[in-house]
Amino acid sequence: MPRPAEIVRAKQITATEKHFTLKMKDGQPMSFEPGQMLEVSVFGFGEVPIGYASSPTRTQTFDIVVRKVGRVSGAITALEQGQTLYVRGPLGHGFPLDKLRGHDILIVAGGIGLCPTRSLINYILDRRSEFKKFTLFFGVKTPQEQLFLEDLAAWRESKDVEYHETVDRADEKWKGNVGVITTLFKKVSVDPATRVIICGPPVMYKFVIAELDGIGVSRNNIYVDLERRMKCGIGKCGHCQINDKYVCLDGPVFCFKEIESLEEAFR
Amino acid sequence: MNPTSHFLKETNLDSFVEGLMKTATVYAPVAKKNSFVFSPISSPKEVRLDYDLTILPPKKAIFPVHQELVAFGPAGASSSIKPEPRILFGVHFYDIKAIDMLDLLFRENNVDWNYLAQRENTTIIGSNIQNVSKRAFWATVGKGVKPRGHDAFITKLKEGYLFEVLTPKGEKLLACGKFMPATKAQVEEAEKINKEILDKCPEKLSHGSHEIAAKVRATFKSKLWDELSRTCFSCGTCNIVCPTCYCFDVQDNWNLDQASGQRARAWDGCLLEDFAKVSLGAGACENFRENRGQRYRHRLMRKAAYLNEKLGGPACVGCGRCSAQCVPDIADPVRIIETIMES
Numbered sequence: 151m152p153r154p155a156e157i158v159r160a161k162q163i164t165a166t167e168k169h170f171t172l173k174m175k176d177g178q179p180m181s182f183e184p185g186q187m188l189e190v191s192v193f194g195f196g197e198v199p200i201g202y203a204s205s206p207t208r209t210q211t212f213d214i215v216v217r218k219v220g221r222v223s224g225a226i227t228a229l230e231q232g233q234t235l236y237v238r239g240p241l242g243h244g245f246p247l248d249k250l251r252g253h254d255i256l257i258v259a260g261g262i263g264l265c266p267t268r269s270l271i272n273y274i275l276d277r278r279s280e281f282k283k284f285t286l287f288f289g290v291k292t293p294q295e296q297l298f299l300e301d302l303a304a305w306r307e308s309k310d311v312e313y314h315e316t317v318d319r320a321d322e323k324w325k326g327n328v329g330v331i332t333t334l335f336k337k338v339s340v341d342p343a344t345r346v347i348i349c350g351p352p353v354m355y356k357f358v359i360a361e362l363d364g365i366g367v368s369r370n371n372i373y374v375d376l377e378r379r380m381k382c383g384i385g386k387c388g389h390c391q392i393n394d395k396y397v398c399l400d401g402p403v404f405c406f407k408e409i410e411s412l413e414e415a416f417r
Numbered sequence: 418m419n420p421t422s423h424f425l426k427e428t429n430l431d432s433f434v435e436g437l438m439k440t441a442t443v444y445a446p447v448a449k450k451n452s453f454v455f456s457p458i459s460s461p462k463e464v465r466l467d468y469d470l471t472i473l474p475p476k477k478a479i480f481p482v483h484q485e486l487v488a489f490g491p492a493g494a495s496s497s498i499k500p501e502p503r504i505l506f507g508v509h510f511y512d513i514k515a516i517d518m519l520d521l522l523f524r525e526n527n528v529d530w531n532y533l534a535q536r537e538n539t540t541i542i543g544s545n546i547q548n549v550s551k552r553a554f555w556a557t558v559g560k561g562v563k564p565r566g567h568d569a570f571i572t573k574l575k576e577g578y579l580f581e582v583l584t585p586k587g588e589k590l591l592a593c594g595k596f597m598p599a600t601k602a603q604v605e606e607a608e609k610i611n612k613e614i615l616d617k618c619p620e621k622l623s624h625g626s627h628e629i630a631a632k633v634r635a636t637f638k639s640k641l642w643d644e645l646s647r648t649c650f651s652c653g654t655c656n657i658v659c660p661t662c663y664c665f666d667v668q669d670n671w672n673l674d675q676a677s678g679q680r681a682r683a684w685d686g687c688l689l690e691d692f693a694k695v696s697l698g699a700g701a702c703e704n705f706r707e708n709r710g711q712r713y714r715h716r717l718m719r720k721a722a723y724l725n726e727k728l729g730g731p732a733c734v735g736c737g738r739c740s741a742q743c744v745p746d747i748a749d750p751v752r753i754i755e756t757i758m759e760s
Contacts, residue, residue, distance in 0.1 A: 151487065151496055166698060193489035194678050196669045219698035236494065352703060378705060379695045381667045381682075384527035388664030388685070389693060391715070392705075394723035399526055413637050414705065414715075 152191050152236035158211055160231050163297055166218045167262065168227040169203070171211045172235060179209045180240070183247065184269035185375060185403040188239025189383045190214060195225035199241070199380040199398065201266030207276040215265040215297065241383045245270050245347060245373060245403050253345045253371075254283040258358050260331055260350025261290055264297055266375055266402075267349050271301075271311070278310050285312045285338055289331030289350075293317050293324045312338065335361045342366035347403075349375035355416055359406065372406035376415070418585060422599035422607075425571075425578040429595045434461035434506070436593025441502035441540065444478040446471055455505070466507050466573060470550035470736060474660030475505050475512050476519060479535050483683045486531055486667070490677030497679065498531055500538040504590075507544040507571075510564040510611075511555040511734035515660030516541065517566040518728050522663060525727070531682070540586050543570040545607070546614050552737030554620035554751050559730035561626065572607035579607040620737065620751045624758055626730050630722040636757050637714070645753060646713035648745035649688070655716060655739035655748040656686025661732045664692075687719070688712045717753055 159171035174180055182188075182202055191197035204213035218227040229235065255274060259267045274281050286305065290296055296315075305313040314334045316327040327333060331354060340346075342365055348358050355374060362372060378390035378397045385399030393412040395401070409415045425433060437443050438458070446453045446468040453468035455475045473482075485497040508516075523532040543564065568587030572579045579599055582588050622629070636642075656662045666685040671678040685692065692712065693705040706712050724732040733750055740749035747753075 152494065154493075191669075191680075193487075193494055193680065194669050194671050197667065197680075217698060219696045377695065379693050381665070382529075384529065385525075386523065386527075386529050386663065386665070387667070387682075388687060389666075391687075391693075393718070414711075 152189070152197070152238045154234050155237050157229055157231050157233050157235060160229065162227075163215070163299070164295055167215050167297060168218070169213065169215045169298075170226075170229075170235070171204075171213050172237070173211045174237075175234070180206075180212045181209070182206050182212070182240035183244035184273045185244025185266060186240040186242050187266070187383075187398075187402060188214070188237050188241060189380075190216070190226060191236045191238075192222065192225040192229070193236065196222040197236075197238075197381075197383075198222045198226070199383055201375070201402070202240070202269045203265040205269050205272035205276055207273055213268075215262065217262055238383060242398050242402050243400065245375075246405070247273075249371075250345050251280045252282065254285075254341050254343065255281050256285045256287070256340055256344050256346045258287045258331060258346065258348045258350070258354075259289075260354045261295065262297065263349035263351070263354075263375070264288055267347060268298060268301065270347065271305075275308075275310055283312070283341070283344075284310065285314070285340070285344075287314050287316075287331055287334045289316045289318070289334070289354075291318045293321055314338065330357070332357050332361050335365075340365050340367070342368075344371070346372045347375065348372065348406075352377075352416070369407040369410060370405065373403055374406050374409070375403050376401055418583075418588070421582045421588075422604050423580040423582065423591065423596040424599040424603055425580050425594055425596055427577050430578060431461040433594030434458075434464055437504050437506065437590065440593065441504045443504045443506050444475065445506040464507065466544050466571075467547045468507070469546075469548040470509075470553070470738065470741070472738075472742075473658060474515060474736070474738070475508050476516055476660055476663075478503055478505050479516065479539055480519065480523075480532055480663065483681060484531065485679045485681045487680040488677070489669075489680065494680075498534050500534040503535070503539045505539060505541045508541055508567065509546050509555075509736075510543060511553075511736050512660050513541065513543050513564040513567045514559070514562055514734045515736075517564065518661050518724075518732060518734075519663055520566055521728065522724075540590065541567040541569075542587075542590070543567045545570075545572040545611050547573055549614070549617045549619065550737055550741065552620055552740035552749065553618050553735060554622060554737060555735035556615040556618040557622040558733055558735035558750075559626055562728065562730035572610055574603060574606050574610070577603075579603050581607075618735070620735075620740070620749070622751055622754060624754075626725060629754055629758065630725045630731065633717065633754065633757055634722045636760065637718070639757075639760065641757065641760060642714040643708070643710035645747060645756065646709045648747055649709045649713055650744065651688055651690050651709055651712065652744070653686030653689045654742050654744070656688055657684055658738040658742050659720075660734060660736055660738070661720070662686065687715050713747075717750065720750060721754060 155172040381387040390397035523529040720733040
């Protein structure tokens with residue numbers, strides 16, 4: 151059964167994305183790992199899978215970001231502070247923290263791929279000493295699609311993360327890099343032993359992986375956060391299958407080496 | 418427990434079924450126009466143990482076509498799962514195997530109580546196959562996988578029935594009828610009947626499960642899938658009639674008051690065009706299995722390869738429902754697999 155969560159903060163952060171901070175009504179803290187997800191529902195409209203956008207190191211509340219694309223997400227994004235969402239979770243497997251600790255980390259986030267990775271980014275920043283060099287790439291189509299502006303401003307100034315951003319198409323105000331996300335690889339030197347996390351639109355993965363292959367990053371050390379159509383979230387209903395894997399159960403975070411041979415994983 | 422064997426006279430079958438009906442809702446094969454269906458019965462006279470195949474598999478008594486999961490309203494939400502005692506009477510061995518697979522799949526990892534609640538309240542009585550359907554191939558598929566999970570099994574003898582009790586749940590059924598201890602000759606007669614029927618399948622696979630799984634998996638990138646699926650309507654009938662398919666969709670529906678409603682699940686099928694489609698907003702979408710050939714291939718991969726390790730054999734029991742009900746007649750696993758094996 152889905153459990154009620156109160157919206158303690160709701161903020162429209164782009165034309166289509168709304169950022170919610172939630173608190174479980176039963177007072178129980180939500181314990182999860184970065185990269186895991188939850189099913190979020192409004193009764194009468196339905197349920198959708200959403201990744202946690204906050205770090206579990208900050209436990210009293212948790213964040214999600216919902217893009218308005220259809221019936222359910224439309225109903226969710228119509229809600230405001232004080233109203234109730236129903237949630238089931240945490241679900242699936244998140245980022246393998248044990249395999250990331252003690253290493254250089256590169257996160258490559260495209261568009262709303264920054265939402266689930268923000269959970270890991272803040273986790274790393276909160277436990278900075280557990281990780282070595284930390285680099286973050288963030289790319290969007292246009293400057294208007296940038297999310298978490300306060301976070302981005304902080305990361306630009308931060309010494310804890312080497313932050314690089316790009317837009318596919320600039321406007322007059324944009325002074326940063328212009329080009330697809332892979333153009334950021336020219337700006338940094340990535341050690342081949344770096345652990346890399348990729349999350350973004352389906353088209354982005356193969357180009358980023360080609361760059362990493364060029365650098366010599368082992369495919370064992372590349373983790374991808376995938377999306378598929380999902381209904382049940384518990385590995386039964388079949389919609390999210392990639393060959394014989396269920397994204398909701400075996401993922402959504404996969405080690406690239408483990409799924410590169412799956413024909414349906416990338417196109 | 419050790420299985421026990423009992424004998425039921427022909428004339429006592431109806432009173433046994435009546436006895437069962439006093440303890441639970443009984444689902445049994447009944448005639449419907451020129452076919453058979455599993456249906457709750459209101460009289461023992463309806464039962465047709467001589468059926469060859471039902472349109473839909475008996476899983477529907479446990480995992481209904483449409484199942485309300487949650488009722489919601491202004492006051493909140495509550496579970497709609499209310500299991501009732503049910504007896505599935507007259508299930509052929511291939512459908513028993515299929516239910517056993519669903520039991521495992523719904524139980525593993527995250528337990529699906531929406532399924533298990535009714536499963537645990539269901540008693541299954543198998544029956545021998547008296548008539549063989551035209552496209553059956555149950556004798557040659559997943560031979561290593563034995564039927565399990567049923568509570569009793571009834572075999573029609575030349576005179577009367579042999580009733581084998583396999584579980585404590587099955588043992589309770591003995592109180593519903595006038596049983597006598599079975600003789601050794603009756604037990605042997607039933608064994609012979611159930612063994613001989615295996616030679617009567619009209620369709621046969623000529624290779625073993627391991628060999629098939631390996632070859633099918635290796636043909637993933639073959640052009641065969643597009644060729645074989647050229648006349649596919651993407652109607653999903655092969656999924657809907659399959660006893661081992663268990664994918665479902667979940668939808669919310671409002672009542673007329675627009676204040677209350679239900680969250681319900683319904684059978685879904687991977688052959689349907691929208692099955693793996695996600696919205697990207699602004700009318701754009703991404704379909705992870707866009708082509709018919711990809712969807713057609715996915716079904717066969719699921720039946721012949723993907724689940725084999727978990728299930729100990731293919732996720733196909735050879736009932737032949739998909740073969741018989743596919744309009745362009747391209748869903749027959751025997752024909753597909755034989756084509757692949759020869760490729």
